[in-house]
Amino acid sequence: MSAIQIGDDxxxxxxxxxxxxVILLHSWIGSWRYWVPTMQHLQLKYRVxxxxxxxxxxxxxxxxxxxLEHQVQLLADFTNHLGIEKTALVGHGLGAMVALEYANQHKxxxxxxxxxxxSAPLFDPGDLTSRAEQVAKVAAAQKARASVTVASRxxxxxxxxxxxxTAMRAALQEARMRANGGEQQAGQQPTLPTLPETGDNPLQxxxxxxxxxxxxxxCFKKSEPEYDKLQVDVARADERAIKFCALSFxxxxxxxxxxxxxxxxxxxxxxxxxxxxxxxEPVWDYLTAERDDTLLPVHxxxxxxxxxxxxxxxxxxxxxxxxxxxxxxxxxxxxxxxxTR
Numbered sequence: 001m002s003a004i005q006i007g008d009d010x011x012x013x014x015x016x017x018x019x020x021x022v023i024l025l026h027s028w029i030g031s032w033r034y035w036v037p038t039m040q041h042l043q044l045k046y047r048v049x050x051x052x053x054x055x056x057x058x059x060x061x062x063x064x065x066x067x068l069e070h071q072v073q074l075l076a077d078f079t080n081h082l083g084i085e086k087t088a089l090v091g092h093g094l095g096a097m098v099a100l101e102y103a104n105q106h107k108x109x110x111x112x113x114x115x116x117x118x119s120a121p122l123f124d125p126g127d128l129t130s131r132a133e134q135v136a137k138v139a140a141a142q143k144a145r146a147s148v149t150v151a152s153r154x155x156x157x158x159x160x161x162x163x164x165x166t167a168m169r170a171a172l173q174e175a176r177m178r179a180n181g182g183e184q185q186a187g188q189q190p191t192l193p194t195l196p197e198t199g200d201n202p203l204q205x206x207x208x209x210x211x212x213x214x215x216x217x218x219c220f221k222k223s224e225p226e227y228d229k230l231q232v233d234v235a236r237a238d239e240r241a242i243k244f245c246a247l248s249f250x251x252x253x254x255x256x257x258x259x260x261x262x263x264x265x266x267x268x269x270x271x272x273x274x275x276x277x278x279x280x281e282p283v284w285d286y287l288t289a290e291r292d293d294t295l296l297p298v299h300x301x302x303x304x305x306x307x308x309x310x311x312x313x314x315x316x317x318x319x320x321x322x323x324x325x326x327x328x329x330x331x332x333x334x335x336x337x338x339x340t341r
Contacts, residue, residue: 001058006077009060012052013078017043021087022322024050025075025095027119027305028207028242029216029275031057031233038090038308041315046088046322051078053094055241057233066244072101079111088322089115093276093305094245096120097254104257114264116321119305122267122279125200125252128286135256139290142260203246206275212242218274219305226309258295259287264327266296268317270303270310293328 003012014032016039024035032050039048052059053071065074075098079087089112091099096117103112125131210218212234220227258265267287269278284297300311307314324330 003058004078004081006074006081009054009062009065010058011054011060011074011078012058013049014039015047015049016040017045017047019046021084022046022048023075023079023084023087023089024048025089025091025098026050026053026056027093027095028245029093029212029219029234029305030230031237033057033233034230034306034309038315038318042319042322045319049078049082051075053098053241055238055244057236061238061241063238063240063244066238066241068097068101068245068248071098071245072105075099075102076105086111086113088113090118090318091115091120092118092308093121094242097245097249100254100257100261103263104261107261107263112263114322114327116266116268116318118268118307119270119273119276120254120258120267121203121249121251121276122255122258122283122287123200123202123251123277124280124283125250125255127252128255128282131252131256132286132289135259136290138256139260200251201246201249202251203249204243207243207246212237212239215242215275226306255283255286259290262291262294264294265291266298266317266321266327268298268300268307268314270300270305270307272302273305275305293326296327296330 001012002014003010005011012032022042024032024038026032026035031052035050039050042048051074054065054074055061055063064070071094079085089099089103091097096119099112099115099117100120103115106112213231216227216230216234220230258267269276271278278299279297287297288295298317300307300314303310320330321327
């Protein structure tokens with residue numbers, strides 16, 4: 001057992017292997033333990049970490065740390081404590097939300113060069129058409145403000161370099177002005193347009209209506225071996241950790257964040273997930289509008305909430321994703337990706 005102290009709270013983790021770092025983040029159900037088969041496979045090429053978030057497994061049970069914001073800070077404190085500058089993230093359910101927000105907060109430093117999200121709560125807030133125009137403005141402003149990016153040959157060490165050319169700086173300044181709708185005073189930094197709020201929070205309703213054990217029953221039957229293995233960790237989890245993490249959830253804002261985050265990302269959902277419904281075509285169309293080939297949705301037929309336990313090829317999918325220079329050219333893409341109209 002390995003652990004670090006963050007303030008007054010213990011954060012438990014396990015680690016296997018050597019190589020480039022990969023961090024695995026668990027869902028609302030269970031703990032680091034269900035990642036063991038994945039860790040054993042990846043350890044041959046990577047140094048693989050699996051954490052217990054606050055309120056789960058062997059980490060501290062401190063209700064003040066159960067919000068999503070504190071869970072994201074836990075990940076930041078963990079990577080800083082262990083000196084992990086860049087890492088691939090694999091997040092499942094709650095872990096997907098933590099991974100996405102962490103990547104968003106640290107995008108300027110490129111600390112997450114690639115990410116795989118499993119069973120992420122991608123709900124349709126009902127206003128995708130109206131919010132698309134405003135989000136497109138944000139995307140244009142971000143591109144205008146961006147530095148020149150040079151891709152490294154190392155998959156996990158992308159390098160960002162500032163422009164050194166006076167002419168290029170002038171061109172970027174002009175682009176920023178156009179993106180912000182007109183002239184700006186010399187030395188004044190452009191302001192990004194504001195993302196719209198929705199307040200749509202289906203997660204809060206889901207967790208208010210179901211206990212952790214009830215959620216587990218939506219994933220496995222009691223006769224299945226996975227049920228008993230996960231039930232041990234469900235019994236040890238603080239129910240408040242599940243409910244508090246959803247308090248600030250906004251379905252529209254999460255979609256906007258994923259749409260605007262230019263990090264190579266695979267998004268995996270089981271078609272029979274009893275906890276998080278499979279996102280519909282309007283959601284995928286909205287997400288991929290700004291992402292070109294950097295976001296790949298994958299639907300696994302007949303799989304529920306735990307692809308890493310239910311689908312024998314999940315680890316192959318993850319391994320291929322970690323190794324592929326261009327995720328749009330994954331060999332398994334056509335076999336597993338969603339079918340478009």
